Amino acid sequence: MNDHAPRPASDTPVTVIGLGSMGQAIAAAFVGGGHPTTVWNRTASKADALVSKGAVLAKTPAEAIEAGGLVVVCVLDRGSAQEILGPVTDQLAGRSLLMLTSLTPTEANETSAWAAEKNIEFLGGAIMATPDLIGNPEEASLLYAGSSAVFESHKAALELLGTSTYLGDVAARASLLETGLLASMYSMFTGFFHGAALVGTEGITAKEFTALAVPWLKAMTTFLPGQAEFIDKGDYTTDVQSLEFNKGGLDHIIHISEDQGIGTSVMKPVAELIDRQIDQGHGPDSLARMIEGIKNPKA
Ligand SMILES: NC(=O)c1ccc[n+]([C@@H]2O[C@H](COP(=O)([O-])OP(=O)(O)OC[C@H]3O[C@@H](n4cnc5c(N)ncnc54)[C@H](OP(=O)(O)O)[C@@H]3O)[C@@H](O)[C@H]2O)c1
Structure with missing residues (x-):
């Protein structure tokens, strides 16, 4: 393949921050789809099974972000996402951030505005599935709103999680x-x-x-x-x-x-x-x- 040929979608490196039950399922779907997958979790041991399947465990959120063409954040709530992302906004600048942490509509719009200010391409998502259904397009549905550029350029990776629906550029729409x-x-x-x-x-x-x-x-x-x-x-x-x-x-x-x-x-x-x-x-x-x-x- 020459340097200018488009790379297959599964070559896109992805990062998953947050390896609770949902984050682990998401990261496993990316690994299974052949994406170079870097993960970070506050409790590092939760990455063990993923690492044995080929994921790379980053030592810090900053290191994880540097590795990802798409950075997915799936932690408990907005507060925990802010704690993690606040100190690494410089690393996030110019990158694609997909927030799969559940947010209220107001929180989604505020996070989108924060991202725009920091030059981060922001896509918000809502997961209509339990972790065991992730990877099954007939049972898992994910709703996305925010940057259409992030959605379009990573659609193939997102389809690995479940059926994807894009709802427009107002971030609140997915949660609503x-x-x-x-x-x-x-x-x-x-x-x-x-x-x-x-x-x-x-x-x-x-x-x-x-x-x-x-x-x-x-x-x-x-x-x-x-x-x-x-x-x-x-x-x-x-x-x-x-x-x-x-x-x-x-x-x-x-x-x-x-x-x-x-x-x-x-x-x-x-x-x-x-x-x-x-x-x-x-x-x-x-x-x-x-x-x-x-x-x-x-x-
Ligand atoms: N599970 C579901 O069925 C489901 C369905 C739809 C949407 N969601 C959404 O997906 C998100 C994750 O859910 P989950 O089921 O994976 O939750 P979970 O199993 O309880 O995991 C929570 C995750 O958040 C991390 N975390 C919590 N507080 C933190 C902090 N202060 N700093 C850093 N990391 C922190 C935890 O890290 P540690 O491992 O270190 O504790 C863990 O990775 C939530 O927003 C949830 O609403 C879940």
């Missing part, structure tokens, strides 16, 4: 989207728990319930794109599934739950969101209008 997905997940689980508690009052097991709940919930997800259309247009006019129609259903669920002697703390806030919109005269509108009460808790 992650939080939105988690909020959807917790609400779905909580609704499922309410249903399981309800059917359990007549001896139906959670397993029996699940056999019907899984296809039901899957079928319901087909309505999400339609709901999204109402939300994005801000026009909730409909002739099906109005708030008034759904109020009947919710009142029914609350009434039956009380009759069966279980709590209503999951369903009552849902009914309240519907009632608030109806009280404001929006009864004929789509159920999607509930989002207005979430966006503005006083509305």
